[in-house]
Amino acid sequence: MLKSINILVGALGGDGGGVLCDWIVSAAHSQGLGVQATQIPGVAQRTGATTYYLEVMPARGPAPAVLALNPAIGEVDVALATELLEAGRMIFNGFVTPDRTTLIASTHRVLAIGERAAMGDGSFDVGRLLRAVKERSKAQILFDMDQAAEESGGVINAVLLGALAGSGKLPIGDAAFEAAIREGGKAIDTNLAAFAFGRAHARGELEQAVREHRKRQSAGQGVEDLIERARQEFPASSLDIVEEGVRRLTTYQDRRYATLYLDRLRGFDPALVRDVARHLAVRMSFEDVIRVAQAKTSAERFARVRAEVRAKPHEPVELTEHFKPGNEEIAAILPPWAARWLMARAKFHISMHIRSTTIWGFARLRFLAGLRWWRPYTHRFIEEQAEIERWLQAIRSAQSLSPDFAREIAELARLVKGYGDTYARGLGNYRRISVEIIAPALAGRLAPSKAADAVANARVAALADPEGESLSRTLAAIAA
């Protein structure tokens, strides 16, 4: 009795999983092969994950009276996935097995809401996914199908169909699949193109340029002498960071500020320089209104945005910036006495939508960006420098007690970021940890090695939930 070829498809709502099944079913019919497909679309709605299950008879002739509607662990011949985590899910559920299943999956990631909403980097470990994909399947066809779909102008389900055709796992020729796509009647050309891309990738006939995210160096010119000084004073391992710091702070403020950056970096253990240099440069270029205006009016920003929104060369683009400055943001660029007065007033916010592509809109932002010379006299600048000095001092004194503890104090700066509530919450958590762990440890009331772990745990807890509950629990546990 002939055994069916069992196919399980994992896809997101909107990927066209249902149409993919229709194509496979109609292609099988056209070859006179018995075929049955079913699906459970209730939860596939709107980007949810779902599965589709098909059984195709390998040759003509009578199919068994009853084909299965449910996939069984250890009995799936071909698994298709339109996204890497969904491939991982089929493995996790035991449907993809090393003795039997050929896994055809896209390597791109669409982060689930839980991964995106995390305060730090909440994405699932891709290394684990790829390792499980390779070790827990019999054969793999892996490439970025999202990129292939984009390059071909078609939809990802057509790329996946092409990869299935290219895998040779079904006794169905390419022509039958292409006929099924034509029969579907929608976006035939682009889907045929996507089909061809998928098939070429599956047969290794097409190289895929890996799209990786390049870091963007700061522009800062005229700092060759400072760079040269950095090269003499600091270990080679930290130079990439220190040089970027110099260029960044020169653009952010001026050469004198970059020189202060180098002065502040002196006196640290070589092993600590790289971490301290990274966080120090970030803290010294805190995000006040002037910096935001600088970013919004930089020459290369408009070119970058045009590319991001895929504006064609001859298409004008009008940008509207969303600002909502309040007492804090305005007080930040006032002298300290004026800032304290304004901060004491009732809280207010002004919603501003500035069209930065108009002359008047751009001029206003340009004017703000031009206040760099005034920044050293502002309330926020003075506060930040004081905070930085306390932080550097804490690291220096911790250095002699335990390098790990010193590094954790440096790493704690990661909490200080963002605007408005985010900044207030981050700074508040930073200060709480400083007062409740770092100060006692420096005063000898807490063993330095214990303090290092405590600060690390507290930092992770601070990034766990915005409400700060896990931080409170962690601090209470440490205090106990």
Place this chain on the structure above:
Amino acid sequence: MLDQPQLPVSQRTNPERSFKEEVRALRLGDGEVFRGEGILAVTKAILQAGVSYVGGYQGAPVSHLVDVLVESQDLLDELGVHLETCTNESSAAALLGASINYPIRGCVTWKSIVGTNVAADALSNLASPGVIGGALIVVGEDYGEGASVIQERAHAYALKSSVWLMDPRPSLPTIVNCTEKAFELSEATNTPVMMELRIRACHVTGEFVAKDNKPPAISRNARLAEPALHNYDRISHPPSTYAHEKIKVEVRQPAAERFIVEHGLNEFFVGDRSDLGIIVQGGITNVLMRGLDRLEVEGKIPTLVLNVTHPLVGDQIADFCRSKRAVLIVEEGAPDYIEQAIHALLRKRDIGTKIYGKDVLPMAGEYTAEVVTEGLLKFLALSANDIDLSGPRQRFEAARAGRAEAQRLLGGPLPLRPPGFCVGCPERPVFSAIKLLEREVGKVHISSDIGCHSFATLAPFNLGNSILGFGMSLAAAGAVAPVLQKRTISVMGDGGFWHNGLLSGVASSMFNRGDRVLIIMQNGYTSATGAQFIPNTAGNRRDGETTSDIAATLKAMGVKWLRTIRTYNVATMLGSLREAMNTKEGGLKVIVADGECQLARQRRIRPQIAAQLKRGERVVRTRYGVDDEVCTGDHSCIRLSGCPSLVVKPSPDPLRTDPVASVNNGCVGCGLCGEVADAAVLCPSFYKADIVQNATWWDRLVWRLRSAVIGAMAGA
């Protein structure tokens, strides 16, 4: 902001998807091969059985039955079949009242168990007097993986109302045969017949040889001159109801059992072993057969497939079990009605066959391949240890061990990916506003409902304290509001409102002077199910007029505090919510959150825009974005929005590690992320980009002038 162009009549087909092929398939005639899904085969079968009327309330997994007929108006006109898209399942069940007095066949359909719950009263009032025209109720048993409702069995209703229940084996020829025979069974026993199809049966692909559609003898095209005469026996009122109850068990049930045997509705799969047997519900035959095949015992154990699960035919069961030592009952879900009935039946007939069932198979939960295999292994170990199952058992254990190893390798549960709001959904901003409201007034008791807005009970919003069923959110807050200091908020869709929320919630709350807040999501469709049309949809397919307006209805019912707010204005919505929570004014406060379902809107305007572009007309495309130089990677915007196009990407800043927020090209320019950043005072990273396509010469002149001046300023 989004403008709302009036819906042109011509483009108002069902926005979720078009059913051109399926509509064509309904016209197939004698000998032609029908290919398609199970639920569509049922639709063809009822036309072949000569129904005079069809009704229902769409819901997964049976939505496509009514959806396809809604697009087949010309075919229905030719046949004279009346189609009614009922406002809820009880009105659909009441439709079958036509078959009490007139020999006309009718079919209604809904999602079960929830639809059956709503329809139960009409169903009882129909079953008591019975019918003279065939009455078929197709219920989609939304059970197991892929379901979205409470897990209960429709079987219970068949038992208590003495309505017959079919559970056909999921193969199209069997489903079609059962559908046609259901009408005959109904007429032969004057009893409505329910047919349950699980999710995988509704969507199973297959084929069958079609027959010509049968125009009903009595229909819209062939109307009766006179109505039926008064006949008190057909009235669900005493003393007729006393007689009905006896007739059900003394006359109709025996007739049903005879019909089932005479027409061979249940199937027998032969097996070599004479001492063993299996009795299975038709709907889960496939997973059983594959389980037997996996254990290499297929064709060894005789199997009785119950395509009709109520009534059981006493003699058929007894004859099947009498000669056997042990029989396994494979019945999915709790309680085990069939197993209990068979135990009693055999006991009364002194048949000593050992019955296995829920002792070797789980009482509750879907019978997946793994569950059935484990159950069969236990059954065969207890009742037939002469069969060597060591090979299959070893393979089964190896597959399980492999899964455990895979889970160890993956290290912990994978991120869940539940359904969520679409890109640019009009309902998402309301929940962003509620999240911001809770920052001011603290946690609020929220009674949720069924619909796309149920997705707010999931990340990133995690809002909602209860769901009491479709349209029941306001009623569910009735006894909570009086015992809380803070007012409650009930969220209801316009679908739920017309389904029953209007009466169970609004009318009851007004009548009882309830001091509560109700948000009605007016997106213009029953969106979650597939954007079917409802009374406030801008125009329907028949005549393009909107039937009823929600705000007007509420005013007519006496609601004083009433606001209609465009949902995308998060700040305005937050202001109205704040006022509703704090106003001294008592009574019901209703916010009609207005915004067309984005999925339906995009499907409508995308072809229109493509045509405009082709004609060279000026079209402004709006899209939002995040400045990755300004974003510091805290993601609070994602926690307050969760839009699928608001994603994260590695930070371009060499000195930072946390990924930054980014808007991908799925963005439809609804503006929520900008609004949320504004209302919650998050950060200045968001920008709105208006891309002018087919720019006029004036656009280009202004643009060149501005670019030149800005270029100079930027250079300085």
